[in-house]
Amino acid sequence: MDSESLSKANRDVLVQYDEVLTRRRGTNIKANRHYKNLYCVLDLANHGLDLNKLIVPRECQYENGLTKSEREAEEAIKEIDTHVRNRGFNDSVIDDRFIKLRTFINALGDTNRIPNMSEYAKTSHYNPRENVPDVHEILWYEDDVTPMIENRRQYNYRDSAWLAMLWASGGRPESEIYKLDMSNIEVRKNRIELRIPEDTKTGYRTREIYTGVPYVREWLKEHPTAEMDEHSKTPVWVKLKGDQSQRVSYSRLGDITRDAAKEAGVDKPCNPQWFRKSRASVAALRQGYSIDDMRQTFGWKQRTATPEYYVAKFGKQASRDLAEIEGATIEDDERTKAIAPVKCPECSQYTSRFRGPCLWCGTDIDPDQGRAADEAARAMAETANESWNALVRAVSEGEIDKKNLERGEMMAEVALNHPEAIGRLQDLFDMYE
16 A cells, blocks of 8 residues: 555545454454455555545535535546446456445445445346345334434424435435425325426336325425425425525435434434335235336336335235135234324324324324224225115115115205204104004
């Protein structure tokens, strides 16, 4: 590392990396791996590539959505990507170089702070099957995400809305959710219609989201430059200081996501992309949610096998069907029960099911009451459906003719306009006795 060809900045960052690897020696890194990791980045430095620019500072001045450091980091990773691929290495060597480069960046910084990092230094053996979370790593909305949201809400509404939107939408964090403008969002009572822009990975699509909507509405009402119309290009995620019309840096939102997990005591992998993976995992756990549904919801193309890996890992339909055939009673997993907002009985606004007090008026909300209301609504819908089917059968089998239907219509009109008359029906029956 004493080569005169090294710049001072590269020499300093390599010394720091060597110290990190040395501290790890004797624990989870062996001496030969230490030197191989170090040699890989030293080789890049000897070819005049600026490694120091890959380490993006955590705190810096944001300008036009990206910091100067972030722009320089993106240019540096592009240059390194081109350099490695143009040296005539075979695929396995290229993969090895890029893996070691990512290890270097994460040892001193964070690859998530480099804009569009996922587009560069990609290995050829990426396997989406290996990228599906294990069950114990999933971020569950009630147990993990809600505490994170509530933790950040005490600072500002933007951060809590960002976390809620990330999980509820399941969208691509940087290319879709981060780049949302006001024109991409339409608020409707208990839901939001999300319009994913055309210039994204899989093009235009719409999503209706329910979970987390109260937190998003809360932020939109407090948005410093809110102009919600179909033509507004105002960013959804803006700075809270300085020029509040400018989009906040994506790396800043990434830091907020990780900080929220740490402060809420969530000991699981946590970054914006992990929210998408967790949402897809939970969707795959739901009964009746097909691979085609997964493709539509998460924007996966027909040729990708990613949704099939999620369903294969988490889909429980086949085992549930067999268990029911064999006479077992199947109970829903607690973590796949209702998570959508509930209507506050006091102010009639929709609020988070799990936070306790209503977001809007402070009335205590019991999530069990919300679940009971959901079950009652489902039971009522099932009863109505059964009654309708019974009526259709009676008409088709001749038990009820047209005259009886017309009389039934008259009775229905009385019941609708004068519900108190229903209790007096017995008096009419008594007239025939």
